[in-house]
Amino acid sequence: xxxxxxxxxxxxxxxxxxxxxxxxxxxxxxxxxxxxxxxxxxxxxxxxxxxxxxxxxxxxxxxxxxxxxxxxxxxxxxxxxxxxxxxxxxxxxxxxxxxxxxxxxxxxxxxxxxxxxxxxxxxxxxxxxxxxxxxxxxxxxxxxxxxxxxxxxxxxxxxxxxxxxxxxxxxxxxxxxxxxxxxxxxxxxxxxxxxxxxxxxxxxxxxxxxxxxxxxxxxxxxxxxxxxxxxxxxxxxxxxxxxxxxxxxxxxxxxxxxxxxxxxxxxxxxxxxxxxxxxx
Amino acid sequence: xxxxxxxxxxxxxxxxxxxxxxxxxxxxxxxxxxxxxxxxxxxxxxxxxxxxxxxxxxxxxxxxxxxxxxxxxxxxxxxxxxxxxxxxxxxxxxxxxxxxxxxxxxxxxxxxxxxxxxxxxxxxxxxxxxxxxxxxxxxxxxxxxxxxxxxxxxxxxxxxxxxxxxxxxxxxxxxxxxxxxxxxxxxxxxxxxxxxxxxxxxxxxxxxxxxxxxxxxxxxxxxxxxxxxxxxxxxxxxxxxxxxxxxxxxxxxxxxxxxxxxxxxxxxxxxxxxxxxxxxxxxxxxxxxxxxxxxxxxxx
Numbered sequence: 001x002x003x004x005x006x007x008x009x010x011x012x013x014x015x016x017x018x019x020x021x022x023x024x025x026x027x028x029x030x031x032x033x034x035x036x037x038x039x040x041x042x043x044x045x046x047x048x049x050x051x052x053x054x055x056x057x058x059x060x061x062x063x064x065x066x067x068x069x070x071x072x073x074x075x076x077x078x079x080x081x082x083x084x085x086x087x088x089x090x091x092x093x094x095x096x097x098x099x100x101x102x103x104x105x106x107x108x109x110x111x112x113x114x115x116x117x118x119x120x121x122x123x124x125x126x127x128x129x130x131x132x133x134x135x136x137x138x139x140x141x142x143x144x145x146x147x148x149x150x151x152x153x154x155x156x157x158x159x160x161x162x163x164x165x166x167x168x169x170x171x172x173x174x175x176x177x178x179x180x181x182x183x184x185x186x187x188x189x190x191x192x193x194x195x196x197x198x199x200x201x202x203x204x205x206x207x208x209x210x211x212x213x214x215x216x217x218x219x220x221x222x223x224x225x226x227x228x229x230x231x232x233x234x235x236x237x238x239x240x241x242x243x244x245x246x247x248x249x250x251x252x253x254x255x256x257x258x259x260x261x262x263x264x265x266x267x268x269x270x271x272x273x274x275x276x277x278x279x280x
Numbered sequence: 281x282x283x284x285x286x287x288x289x290x291x292x293x294x295x296x297x298x299x300x301x302x303x304x305x306x307x308x309x310x311x312x313x314x315x316x317x318x319x320x321x322x323x324x325x326x327x328x329x330x331x332x333x334x335x336x337x338x339x340x341x342x343x344x345x346x347x348x349x350x351x352x353x354x355x356x357x358x359x360x361x362x363x364x365x366x367x368x369x370x371x372x373x374x375x376x377x378x379x380x381x382x383x384x385x386x387x388x389x390x391x392x393x394x395x396x397x398x399x400x401x402x403x404x405x406x407x408x409x410x411x412x413x414x415x416x417x418x419x420x421x422x423x424x425x426x427x428x429x430x431x432x433x434x435x436x437x438x439x440x441x442x443x444x445x446x447x448x449x450x451x452x453x454x455x456x457x458x459x460x461x462x463x464x465x466x467x468x469x470x471x472x473x474x475x476x477x478x479x480x481x482x483x484x485x486x487x488x489x490x491x492x493x494x495x496x497x498x499x500x501x502x503x504x505x506x507x508x509x510x511x512x513x514x515x516x517x518x519x520x521x522x523x524x525x526x527x528x529x530x531x532x533x534x535x536x537x538x539x540x541x542x543x544x545x546x547x548x549x550x551x552x553x554x555x556x557x558x559x560x561x562x563x564x565x566x567x568x569x570x571x572x573x574x575x576x577x578x579x580x
Binding site (some may be wrong): 007010011014015017018021022025026027028029031032035050086089090091093094096097098100101103106109113114115116118119120121122123124125126127128130131146147149150151153154157207210211213214218229232233236237244247248251254255258259262263266 | 288290291292294295297298299301302304305306307308309310312313316373376377379381382384388390391392393394395396397398399400401402403405406407409410411413416418450507511513517522523524525535538539542543548551552555558559562563565566
């Protein structure tokens with residue numbers, strides 16, 4: 001065999017390997033898609049393929065109109081926007097302070113924040129419940145928002161601090177010489193420069209809140225107040241077990257926005273995360 | 281530049297709101313957990329609990345049949361098995377992605393990233409209902425078609441553990457592949473060229489060039505993944521331990537065990553003691569890692 005054909009065979013086998021790997025990787029998602037588009041509960045018959053015999057959008061209609069899906073979407077959007085706004089509002093100035101100033105306690109606090117980040121919040125969930133209950137913040141969005149902001153403030157602070165560190169201080173000094181005051185310096189110079197990192201942080205917060213189910217289920221009672229994640233969780237635990245096509249449709253509807261956002265910012269995410277706090 | 285008096289307070293003013301949130305929602309609950317761990321608080325002693333010292337800790341660490349030590353051992357095995365498989369498979373796939381002449385690399389990479397982009401809890405529920413379900417899951421359907429009988433994927437300890445590992449790999453491999461792929465690309469190609477000229481074979485090159493150069497680049501990501509694997513709650517909980525629909529497999533890791541003691545059997549004092557023990561273990565881990573790494577200072 002000539003060197004050329006040998007190389008061709010090698011690449012052929014390699015492509016075959018990746019086609020198989022990618023199919024294996026996609027099977028759970030493709031199967032869900034097929035179930036969600038098929039009319040009956042039992043689409044499995046005949047062969048190994050799982051392409052539905054009849055296509056229908058009934059399951060999607062059922063999700064949108066027979067379930068409080070749109071209400072859950074609204075609740076989720078409220079929580080997401082409040083959490084993103086508050087987290088960024090507190091984390092950006094803090095990240096800036098920890099990046100640009102040297103002050104007593106700075107290193108200690110940064111170090112404690114790393115250790116706190118290692119603590120899974122599920123472990124203190126009961127204590128949080130016990131603390132929030134007497135002040136009437138259980139079963140209220142405000143309670144959930146406070147919990148989410150606390151968790152995401154640590155992440156945001158570290159992530160954006162890392163990015164601020166990479167912006168040369170000379171740029172600020174040049175701005176000062178040109179007569180900019182502190183406020184102008186931040187709004188006109190620093191924030192535009194830090195935009196990639198702020199966007200990545202915001203997106204990570206959106207994804208976190210969108211996917212968080214265990215606090216939402218534990219702290220909220222009544223389907224009227226559920227988020228999408230809590231609603232989906234509650235439904236699979238009860239009725240959807242018997243109605244797998246409708247559940248698949250609901251799952252995909254909930255996953256798609258995150259999938260799109262994620263794939264859109266994927267490239268930024270790698271740089272945004274590696275330049276930031278994750279490096280230590 | 282001379283600092284005016286008030287300037288000293290600027291960083292504190294900037295960071296105060298954030299630190300207050302973190303203090304109230306993260307630090308205070310942890311301290312309160314520590315306090316509860318010293319009491320006999322449970323569903324019968326909701327208000328009239330009292331301090332009982334370190335009894336909860338003794339119970340967790342020295343009474344064998346509470347299940348904590350078993351769960352701890354299982355968590356170690358869980359972390360080790362997952363990390364090993366993940367590193368090997370991710371290295372293999374990333375190396376193959378970097379074979380020269382692979383034109384569709386971008387397409388394959390995007391597809392392989394999909395599990396990472398999906399919301400985790402949804403993927404896990406889809407695995408539970410779509411793949412593992414005994415009646416209408418895809419896996420049993422295929423088995424039946426091949427002439428085998430149904431397997432109960434989530435009901436007995438060993439098979440359920442294996443199933444959970446598969447789901448964890450499915451979820452976690454994309455991140456690791458991406459990290460290793462990035463690291464492989466950063467290695468200077470001339471090393472390999474001169475090694476080839478000197479007659480070093482493929483495996484020698486991997487052992488002498490690739491792995492040593494890879495290690496420092498991927499170390500942070502590997503450490504982070506190790507912690508996430510150790511702390512993994514969703515997979516085991518959603519697959520086997522959901523309240524009201526337990527599958528019968530007892531594959532608790534420390535985190536799901538703590539959750540169960542707090543919210544299912546309502547033994548708050550005991551559960552809090554375990555929370556604190558886990559937190560201590562995590563702190564010791566991270567201190568050991570930081571201590572072992574040179575220049576592990578938080579500053580840079």
